[in-house]
Amino acid sequence: MEKLSGFDFQAVRLDRKGKVEDGLEALTAHVKAAGTTDVIVMCHGFRNDENDARALYGEFLKNLGGQLGHAALGGKLAGRKFAVAGALWPSMVFKEADDSGAAMSAGTEAAAAFLRRLKDGLTVKRQKRIETMIKMLKAAAGGDRKAQLKMVASLIALAVELKGGEFAGIAAVAAGALLDSFNAGDQVQVSGPGSGGASVGIPSLDLPAGGGGEAQSLFGKVFGFVPKFLNLTTFLLMFERCGVVGETGLTKAVREVTKARPEVKIHLVGHSLGGRAVTACAKALLAAPKTQADSMLLLQAAYSHYGLSPQKGSHPRGFFRDVIEQGAVKQPVVATHSQHDSVVGFAYTSMAALSLNNARAVGDENSRFGGIGRNGVLDAPETVNLDLKLAGQPYSFETGRIYNLDGSKEVGGKKLIAGHSDIRNANVTWALASLMARA
Numbered sequence: 001m002e003k004l005s006g007f008d009f010q011a012v013r014l015d016r017k018g019k020v021e022d023g024l025e026a027l028t029a030h031v032k033a034a035g036t037t038d039v040i041v042m043c044h045g046f047r048n049d050e051n052d053a054r055a056l057y058g059e060f061l062k063n064l065g066g067q068l069g070h071a072a073l074g075g076k077l078a079g080r081k082f083a084v085a086g087a088l089w090p091s092m093v094f095k096e097a098d099d100s101g102a103a104m105s106a107g108t109e110a111a112a113a114f115l116r117r118l119k120d121g122l123t124v125k126r127q128k129r130i131e132t133m134i135k136m137l138k139a140a141a142g143g144d145r146k147a148q149l150k151m152v153a154s155l156i157a158l159a160v161e162l163k164g165g166e167f168a169g170i171a172a173v174a175a176g177a178l179l180d181s182f183n184a185g186d187q188v189q190v191s192g193p194g195s196g197g198a199s200v201g202i203p204s205l206d207l208p209a210g211g212g213g214e215a216q217s218l219f220g221k222v223f224g225f226v227p228k229f230l231n232l233t234t235f236l237l238m239f240e241r242c243g244v245v246g247e248t249g250l251t252k253a254v255r256e257v258t259k260a261r262p263e264v265k266i267h268l269v270g271h272s273l274g275g276r277a278v279t280a281c282a283k284a285l286l287a288a289p290k291t292q293a294d295s296m297l298l299l300q301a302a303y304s305h306y307g308l309s310p311q312k313g314s315h316p317r318g319f320f321r322d323v324i325e326q327g328a329v330k331q332p333v334v335a336t337h338s339q340h341d342s343v344v345g346f347a348y349t350s351m352a353a354l355s356l357n358n359a360r361a362v363g364d365e366n367s368r369f370g371g372i373g374r375n376g377v378l379d380a381p382e383t384v385n386l387d388l389k390l391a392g393q394p395y396s397f398e399t400g401r402i403y404n405l406d407g408s409k410e411v412g413g414k415k416l417i418a419g420h421s422d423i424r425n426a427n428v429t430w431a432l433a434s435l436m437a438r439a
Helices: 024-034 050-065 108-119 124-141 145-160 175-183 225-260 273-284 321-325 342-348 350-355 426-436
Strands: 002-004 007-014 020-022 038-043 082-088 265-271 295-299 333-337 383-387 402-406
Touching: 002 050, 007 024, 007 050, 007 225, 020 024, 020 225, 024 082, 024 225, 038 050, 038 225, 038 273, 050 082, 050 426, 082 225, 108 124, 108 225, 124 145, 124 225, 145 175, 145 225, 225 265, 225 273, 265 273, 265 426, 273 295, 273 321, 295 426, 333 426
Parallel strands: 007 082, 038 082, 038 265, 265 295, 295 333, 333 402, 383 402
Antiparallel strands: 002 007, 007 020
């Protein structure tokens, strides 16, 4: 097993169907032989390749490692032996621009090849939808509105079919409204129930590899319809894939590790769509034989802010509500969020532009399609809302609670969480150290 930032680290590779390809056998052998007391299962998010994921894990662990012996933890982590399982899953990407900012080729051949890769492993019905997109590509790239409408209609159909139901209710959305959003550049005037004629833009999903930055650019006119369409299509399918990765591959990893060493403590940590993956893992672990995780930290999670909530008013029961009601996690569930997270605030909630239900509130707590990374967990009676604390300041976490840690504030001229990828800093890792100290 390799060392990463001072931690015993094992990469666990998973395929698009969530099957573990390699790394698990080495992990379980190490945990059993080394007397490991705690395994941290980390999962990256959308548009991260292996290098991006390793950079995320390495920087996060570097800060965490320096905090394990902090006096404020009362020695509770002293003497414990940690190992880290770093998930690597295929979160596909179609980049809009290269590193110089120049427009990449969005030729129909390249786009068609990408869509063919994307359809691998899908159901026959979904493959046919992708084939429709491919057939329309050449005309759509040339500006043919009828071809573009057919592609957008196929995209809406895919969204309706997504596992988890978070985008239920968009079937009646006019394809023309979404197409106008694609073609209008940064903003488009939309009308519909509750929209008030507000401006809605569909932003870029191109996440930076670095830790402190935030995707600033919106879908620019220069890039055209095809790259924007491919980005949103990719996001929707990766949204579903991360759930499969969690409920299948990560669940298998946790079960095998606990089989090798039953007393080991399991800490689930997921960033962005990785937050959805680890939550799906926690839910799947409820199936017999039930296995509880010891803690779960959601870092700017890219799934519904109602995902852990009971049914309330017009929104349905959260897809992952069983995680809370059936005690999938022994310690509190902790979720970071920030109003500066424009990726979850806007990119995840591109479906709000589809729904047109509340276009003035795209991404915020009033949006039907808001995400945890922007707003925290909403409408769950167990929630406690706190500001993210500075490293070294104690938390008083209680079992049975969901803690929303708001990183929106600025302290000493610096935002606690400046953007979607700003989750490797010492204040964020301190939340995990504090949570693990309870286990």
